[in-house]
Amino acid sequence: MAIEIISLITSFVLMLIGLYGLLSDKNIIKIIVGFSLFDTGTHILIVTIGYLKGKTAPILDNAVGLTDVSQKIVDPIPQALVLTAIVIGLAVTALMLAYALKMYQAKKSLNIGDYKTLKW
Amino acid sequence: MRIKSFLILTITLFTIWVILNGKLTPEVLLTGGLVAIVVSLLFCRTCEVFTEIRLTPKAVLYSVLYVFVFMRELVKSNLDVAGRVVSPKLPINPGFVEVKTKLHSKIGRMILANSITLTPGTLTVEINDDRLFIHWIDVQGGNIEKDTEMIVQTFEKYLEVIYG
Amino acid sequence: MIRNFFILILVAAFATIFASLFLNYGSSETLTPLATYYAENGAAEVGAPNLVTSIVVTYRGFDTLGEVTILFVVASVIGFFLKKTKHNNEEPAKRESSEIIVTASKVLVPIIIVLGIYVFINGHLTPGGGFQGGSIVATAFIMLLMANPAFEINHRIVHAVESISGIGFVLMGVFGLLLAGGFLDNRFLPLGTFGNIFSAGAIPVIYSLIGLKVGSEMSNILSNFQAVQNEKM
Amino acid sequence: MNLIIVIVLCLLIVAMAVTAIMHKKLTISVLAAGVVSLLASVLYLLLAAPDVAMTEAAIGSGLSTIIFFYVLNKIRNVK
Amino acid sequence: METLKIIGAFITLAGSVFLLLGSIGLIRMPDVFTRIQVGTKASTLGTILSLFGIGLMFTEIAGKIFLLIIFILITNPVSSHMLARAAHYIGVKKADITVVDKLSEFREKQPENNAQKPEAE
């Protein structure tokens, strides 16, 4: 057992929990919460893939030095991707919450079953 | 008055900037000075809380003493609370009491309220002019004067000198 | 009933996919070739100790441009959605905040802003960068709202800061294209001594602009959410 | 040592995620989602990703919880 | 150098014991206000001691640790004060053994303060 195995399992479980909440809940806010859990799970997954056992963060200071850098650090690319993904996740969450607020103002209900105008 | 508060705010922010960077190269000093001056200019209107500190030698001495008094009270209160928590009978006697303070300066009152919150069994719940309402884990005393004497005066005599 | 059944089937299908992914996972010991290139040459080419920053800002600079664009679009769309339609004074009275938080906010707001500026100016030396620093600057705005529920930001100044920093960011990219190797290349300014604030070429400038832009956009989003009328109880 | 910390953190994350999905009250589910993000940022630190940890603490848990509570404030009357 | 590290480790241990006491108090105390009391005090001192110990062991970060301690000393009492104020305002149930409540008497005299009193959640 190592760190990356456990955090991999956690990320998968978190994604499944988020997916279940996303699909099964009727309340719009709970759906958004499920979406954000799914988001967090994906981020943990990507960071875990970049992790290498026994290596340190990709920031070069006195503790790392300038020589043999590639032997000492973890993969920086997934971290850069996740950095972007978290900010976009916040933007998407804020947009969905604005939609939810607008829908609530229109019909005074948060139950997704009450919105039938777009069904065909 | 405005200039004094501006200077104090700038010096505070500059010190924070230098501590954050952790080194004293000319670049750090340059950017720090720039940032401190710009932020102080932005918030000069609301920074009157920084002017209320007195810069007399006595006030400085009392602030050093205050730190020690506060540390002593903090440790004492924690040992007291720890004793209550681990004892099986849970000897508590909670209640809300009212005390009065003589301080007028805003930041002095904030520090007083924070100190009360962090020290023996007391928690500031509401503040209204000179009346502080305090949740006390083990109510003693009974009237306002007695409560004030027990809770507030340890800190007030120092803060009165420092902030007036 | 049948809906729950479908949901369970879908979740189980995902679970099998994840399980097969998990069983095929072998923890690697070495970096991928691309990452090795970044690790070996990143410090010399870009001059930034924080390799994540050099990837985010220069090597994959278009990603960041897209990200900033998405944030801008989202802020505009939210502003359009949650626009105040009518002004009526039936807003329920809000409870006044206590004196302690008012004083604490006066003490804390300048400190929080200095912390945010530290985070984005030192983005190439320490963890952090424009996005984190910008959201900390937006946090200072929330602190002001906590002290005074009726506080409103000056929208003209915020929009001006946002536009100027956005234009500045794109201009930096174009300068990189004209004077150095490509869009958002940081080497048109001198690389400086490794590990100082004024090093790594244009990265501190770019991250400061991103930080100001993100901070004003986040404040804008939050103030839009705050301005929606409260319901009567 | 790091292994034990990671195990406990992961258990807490999963428990919090289940609470966030299952609880009936919206406030509690939003608060639990915030706790998931906060604990995840400690996990990122152990996975040697301080940049991501800082972003998650500032944006993932801080600002999105704040926005959620602003929205919950506007839709108080509904279950 | 080695003795400094051992002293720092012991201070950190003392801090973690205070954190543990805070958690135990959180479980054992009967009502919200006493929980806020125990939680704030024990956790504040515990964190300060832990950070101080780490600062002794690792002098490179001592400056930031100092800032962090000042920051915690300002913010933690403020947040617990806000929480207690809100809890009293919405009328959270108090423990049966509460002796005296001057604040409720004060509130009742000022009708504009509880014009629209929210319900406890």
Add this chain to the structure above:
Amino acid sequence: MANTILQIAGGIMLLSLVLSLYRFFRAGSLVDRVISFDIMTIISISMIAMITYTSGRAIYIDVALIYGLLSFLGVVIVARYLEKSL
């Protein structure tokens, strides 16, 4: 020697994290949960400081500063929400 003591301290911190989680699940009101949230974040700050020492990277402490700031604001936001004056 020092590392052993530090490991014991870390174990105690984890134990208190779990204990404060108990209050999150068995809570009477939202306020109880927020107190437990507050204590969990405070313990996490101590843990981040400890991880900074054990991994030997001074830069990790920046995360603790941001963490403390954001957790404070989270608690204040919930308090203002409870007072219905957000």
